[in-house]
Structures are given as C-alpha cells and as structure tokens.
C-alpha cells in the first residue's frame with residue numbers, strides 16, 4: 001500500500017510480477033489507465049482477466065503488476081524483450097520481479113541448421129539451470145533464428161555474448177549484460193581498438209599468427225575441430241535428427257514442452273524434458289554427457305538409405321516438420337523446392353521420398 005508520504009516499498013521478489021515505473025514526470029499524469037490499457041492490454045496483449053492484481057503508488061508513478069500465471073508473465077516479458085523500443089513505452093521503465101537470479105536469454109544463431117542441442121550444451125556450461133522456452137517468431141509466424149531460454153547463471157559467470165559452433169556465429173543477449181568484445185570474445189571492453197588474439201585471447205599477436213593450435217569450439221578439446229568432434233557424433237547417433245519444434249507464439253502464452261538442463265551432484269549435466277500430456281507432467285531424464293566406453297555401431301548404409309528408412313513410416317506433416325530441422329542447407333533447399341512446387345500432399349510425400357532415395 002502507498003504510505004502517507006508517497007514512498008514505495010522496496011523492490012521485492014514476487015512471482016509472475018513486473019514493476020512499471022513512470023520514469024518521466026510527464027508520464028506520471030498518464031496514470032493507471034495508461035498502464036493497463038496501453039502498456040498491458042495494447043502493447044503487451046494481456047487481457048484484463050489475466051491480471052491478478054495491481055498495487056499502484058501514483059504519486060511516484062509506480063505500478064506493481066502481478067499476472068494470473070507464468071504463461072502470461074512470460075508472454076509479456078517476451079514481447080517486451082523483442083519490442084523494447086516501442087514508442088508506447090517511452091518514459092516508462094519495466095522491471096521483472098525475478099524469482100532467483102533468473103534471466104531471460106535470447107540466442108541468435110546465424111544459421112538455422114545449428115542443432116539446438118549443441119547450443120544448449122554450450123550454454124549449459126555457464127548455467128546452473130537452463131530451460132528452453134521456444135523459438136521466437138516474427139509477426140507472420142516465421143522463425144527469426146532466435147531462441148528464448150530461461151537461465152540461472154553459475155556464480156560470477158556469464159555465457160559468452162558471442163560464440164561459434166563450426167563456422168557459425170551465435171549471439172547471446174540477456175538483461176544486465178556487461179560490455180563484451182565481439183572480436184576476442186571477452187567481457188570488459190568493446191571491440192573498437194581491441195588487439196587481443198582472437199584464438200587465445202592474449203596480447204602481442206593476432207589470431208593468424210597465434211602459436212596455440214585451434215581447438216574444437218564445441219567440446220573445447222584440442223586435436224580435432226568442430227566438424228570432426230567425437231562428442232557431436234555420439235550425440236547425433238543417439239539422438240533424433242529432428243529439432244524440437246516448440247515455438248513461442250507472441251500472442252498466446254506457452255505452457256508445455258519445456259527442456260531444462262541442470263547439473264547433478266557429480267557436476268554432470270542432466271537434461272529434463274517435461275511434456276504436458278492432458279494435464280499430466282511426465283519428466284524424462286537422460287544424461288547429456290555420459291562418459292562411457294560403449295562403441296556406437298553405425299550400420300553402413302548410404303545417407304539416402306538411412307534417411308529413407310527414417311522417413312518411410314512418416315506422414316507428410318511429419319516430413320515437413322523434419323525438413324525444417326534439416327542439417328544440410330543444399331539438401332534442405334532441394335526438399336523445400338519440392339515441397340513448395342508440389343500441391344497435393346501425397347505428391348509431396350512421393351517426391352520427397354524419391355529425392356531421399358536418390359541421395360548418396
């Protein structure tokens with residue numbers, strides 16, 4: 001409650017809540033109606049019944065809003081992150097009340113074909129908790145190559161604001177991010193004027209003349225590069241080749257299909273996938289990095305044969321889905337052409353399968 005002198009209680013952690021502050025004296029006069037009708041309803045696409053409560057301190061221009069559920073809260077925060085420059089927010093500051101030091105991460109991959117699992121594995125090294133929220137879609141519903149995650153970072157650690165997997169750059173944005181150098185990939189200074197080595201991060205030489213051999217940018221070991229990484233091969237053989245197709249719709253809140261990576265007591269990363277099946281939560285737990293001496297037996301079939309075997313039981317919709325997560329851009333383009341140039345569903349299926357059979 002507002003006190004006599006108009007002071008505002010300290011910023012406390014309240015779940016599913018945000019604090020809207022009119023930072024600009026002109027906006028003080030806009031008041032509660034503006035916050036609800038313009039910021040929450042119009043900008044944030046929240047309907048009134050999704051607002052659980054608002055405590056307002058009008059003399060200070062402070063409005064503490066609690067949403068009716070995590071889905072609404074996340075949807076609002078998602079919109080805020082993408083459209084933070086919206087003119088309707090001019091003169092207002094919006095702060096989340098986070099439980100723990102939880103942060104929203106936005107990850108931008110410069111290629112759609114980098115497996116999400118590998119991005120999760122890299123981020124997981126810097127996080128105590130990491131949960132995949134979904135793909136970020138543009139206003140036409142098309143994926144923007146960005147993913148959203150929720151994370152709790154390890155103490156005094158930030159994930160790099162830019163890293164590479166193979167030759168693809170991946171950028172990472174989060175609230176409270178310190179200044180970062182995109183050249184040498186270290187925090188603490190900007191790229192302009194940086195002379196540190198892009199390979200080892202030391203001063204006195206550049207990446208080309210670095211005496212230290214390049215390491216694999218996925219597992220960070222020497223002796224091989226990303227393309228020949230044994231960790232990736234094990235994961236590929238064990239996992240399915242299809243990327244998760246969970247997506248964040250900016251309008252409706254997302255609820256299920258969450259993936260989280262946590263470290264267990266031995267410091268090993270554990271992935272949990274929570275699927276909501278008719279209201280029931282079913283966690284499947286599987287270790288990501290397993291130290292094992294098992295040999296993975298790979299049948300010697302051609303790529304085409306293997307793919308044909310994988311697809312022959314699938315229907316057209318499943319094939320379409322799988323093609324979206326395709327790992328080879330030439331093949332993806334060829335299949336995409338088939339799909340967009342063919343009208344009938346059964347013809348798409350036939351054409352895709354015959355293309356797959358023709359692969360070497």
Ligand SMILES: [Zn+2]
Nearest residue numbers: 181184194196
């Ligand atoms: Zn630098």
Ligand SMILES: [Zn+2]
Nearest residue numbers: 197199200210
């Ligand atoms: Zn160097």
Ligand SMILES: [Zn+2]
Nearest residue numbers: 216219220229
């Ligand atoms: Zn490696």
